[in-house]
Amino acid sequence: MFFTKFNPMTAEEVNAKVEAGRKAAGESCSCLAGKSFKAMLEGEHAPEQLDYKFLDPDTLEFTENGETFTAPYTAVSYGKIVLFTHLVPGTSRGWHVVLDMITCAITAFETWFGITVPVGMDLFGKRPPEYYRDIPREIQREYYFGWADLGGSGKPAKLHTNTNRLEGRGLHWDFSTGYEILTFFPGLCSSTVVELGRQMGGITMANVSDYIRIDDEYYVFTRWEVEFGGKMWLEVLNFYDNRAIGMEFGFNEDDSLVYSTHTAKLEITGDAAHLENIYDLGDKKRPMARSNAKGSRYAYRPMDIDPPMSREEALRHAAESQRIFEVDGPNIMASKNNLPFSDFLVGKRFRIRLDNEKHAVAPWTGKGGTVFEYDVLTDRKLRWRESRGEWQEEKYICYEPARDIYFFSHMITGDPDYANLTQAIDFSTGLATTIRAQIGNWHSEWEIGSQVKFGVLEYGDIVPPFAHRHHFTDDLVGKCYSWTYSEKMSSIHVYSSPASSSWTIFSDDNSGGATWSSPCYYIKLREDAYIFEWVEENCNGMQGLVVINPRILHDGGFFFGVSRSGLSLNITGAFGRDLGTFNIKKYFNPTGIF
Known part of the structure; x- marks a missing residue:
């Protein structure tokens, strides 16, 4: 999927296909049939009224802000948790609700299709966009915490909350649908996924994500395929039993609609250390919130920040400006912590x-x-x-x-x-x-x-x-390091497959923030020296090439590429911390077929 060029679709296509598939397929339960409640939701954008009456195992009636609808729904449950999903008739909006049947606490996701994004704007807002583009296929969301009023039950003592308790966790998923993936949670607003068993699998992809704590046993995890297919995945995780229930909604690579529920078996592959204040549980605010607008979330869109160039354009920019080892000049990976330069080769x-x-x-x-x-x-x-x-x-x-x-x-x-x-x-x-x-x-x-x-x-x-000879290796696969390049630049690397990795930029509070991924390779020089090469593909196109010394936890090397400001070859290097290891090598067979 990393290299798939997705058709943005049109609003008319999206609406027509959603209209033809308004009930989620897949596993379902009758646990809500005959019940009713008022969803008491909190938050600036929460509806004033959202009342539910479940007529039977397949049909519900709901009233949203005074307007009543009848719609098909699908529910799936595990233990005390029920996840139900339905769409709003006449629209492509949806409601997807996680209900704790014991405490009555709920998390409700409201979704809709389509967004307009700026193209060619830099990360810091200094360069205005070249133009804007519409992505009708991409699902947007807003979520609300609250409770189900069953008739005088009152607000529970504890509602669901945002959380950092899952930060650093790695999981293997075996879905009831036959789908198999690895996921990694390097930050609070993103996740990465490696698809297994597919021809084009094995390449790490970064997704926007939400992490919500129900209690110590249950969590909610979402991933939104921003910059890719635009699809949503909503999962309820149970870590007593390592099981999940969830749903998938959106458009596949061939533009077909998928709307279905599933279950999954989980295996915890590891937990990397996370580095924010130990007293911070991540429950006070949404991570990296950019505004109070409905649906606001941090979404890193590197393909829109650095739109592709033609070969002729790239060569022209390279000819116009070249910065070769201008170590004090502009450098996207500028480092104050690089290794010392060596003069050993002089005269040889x-x-x-x-x-x-x-x-x-x-x-x-x-x-x-x-x-x-x-x-x-x-x-x-x-x-x-x-x-x-x-x-x-x-x-x-x-x-x-x-x-x-x-x-x-x-x-x-x-x-x-x-x-x-x-x-x-x-x-x-x-x-x-x-x-x-x-x-x-x-x-x-x-x-x-x-x-x-x-x-x-x-x-x-x-x-x-x-x-x-020196040789390609998987020795680093599963390792997780933080790298500190300077007082202003640091990141988390997860070496998440034999052919790809991800990096996550730290937020101001040292939690993981913006994440991207790319193909890479690893070369073993010796036990104390590994070459790590990555190109920031579907991004700025630059090559990072370093030697990692795991004994001294320091790397050093070079950053090379072309942008609209010219060609550059410069230095990079960072101090490392070993944050842990994920037990994932067993999921990649020796032939490299994932």
Whole structure:
């Protein structure tokens, strides 16, 4: 789903398809038949009246602000909790209500379709939008806490509340429908999901989410497919039994409507530490509320902040402005906590000989392999050539992220795709990894793409191993780190699959805030050094490329890409904290088919 280009649909299409499917399919119970109550809802936008009478297991009558309707409904229950869902006749609005049959406390979600969003506006509001676009298929929501008045029962002592009690949790879901996913809750207004068992699965996706506490046993979790299909998922979680009941509503990738209930078996895969004040339970206010407008929620929309460029546009911006290692200049991943620069390579001449073998059992170097030769002149300037071509000078920066491993990067001046080379060379083992990155990848004309090749270092009397090489790895899969780049920039990384990860920017109170995800890869250099590469795809298109040293909890590397302000290759680095590990490797088989 991460790479699906969704049709925004039209309001007419949405309304027609909703009209044709007004009752949720799937599992249902008759537990509300014959009952009635008044929903006493709190909040600025709550309806003054919402009264229910359940005529039978399939039909209800409700009165909303003086207007009475009869509509089909579906209810599903677990223990003392009932979730029922229905639509408002003549509209595509809906009500989806979670009712505690013991305390009578309720959470009611009101939903509707469609939103208009700005395109081309920056994160900080300094650049006005280029235009606005309509997304009729995307579901919006407002939710209200309150209670069910069964006739003089009175307000319960405790209502449902927002919560941070689920922050950091990872879950595996086995749905009654056959759907299987992993979810991660890195913040208070977002979640991430990895679909399992699908051809295009295995890539982490970020969703807007709500987290609500009923009591210690039951929670409500929602996810809203903002920037993707626009669908909603509403789940009631029971952590005594690790079970869930829920509903799905919205449009699939083929624009067909799904409106159904389900159950699911849960497994807790881990709980990462969260870092806000230990006395803060997240129950006093909605997280990252942007306004008091109905339906307001924090929704990170990177595809609208950075609309795609054509190849010609990207190359034009790259030609017009280039910022190569302007370490004190503008940098989206500016770091005050980068690793120290190394001058170890100064005065050295060496070769990196690549295997160029894709399918050999033993990846030995042959005579036809690519060879990079280097002559390092200063701590910021080197000469290099490929396979005995012409020498050329480039700016570079080098780190020593682990003992005897040197990690450096430079541009390939004159390359038509504005490529750069990053080299990881180990003077203790004689092994080398080369990553070539350039403008454009398999699905985008402007986002960064890269290619990895493994090989050996030729220098002095170093004798590299015959068969062993650096290699792709899943050692980091399931790990969760926080990374502090500076006094103003920090994030949470969850390495949530062998081919993808997510990052979450901290809010002012140190809770997790805005989240996005992308494909990535991991390379093992040694036990104390791992390359982590990601491109912020469906986002700003930039490549992050760092070496993580898990022993010293520090990373360092480079950030490369093109934007409408030009091409940049700069430094990045951060201090890390190990926040925990999710037990998820077992869900990914060795062939990489998820």
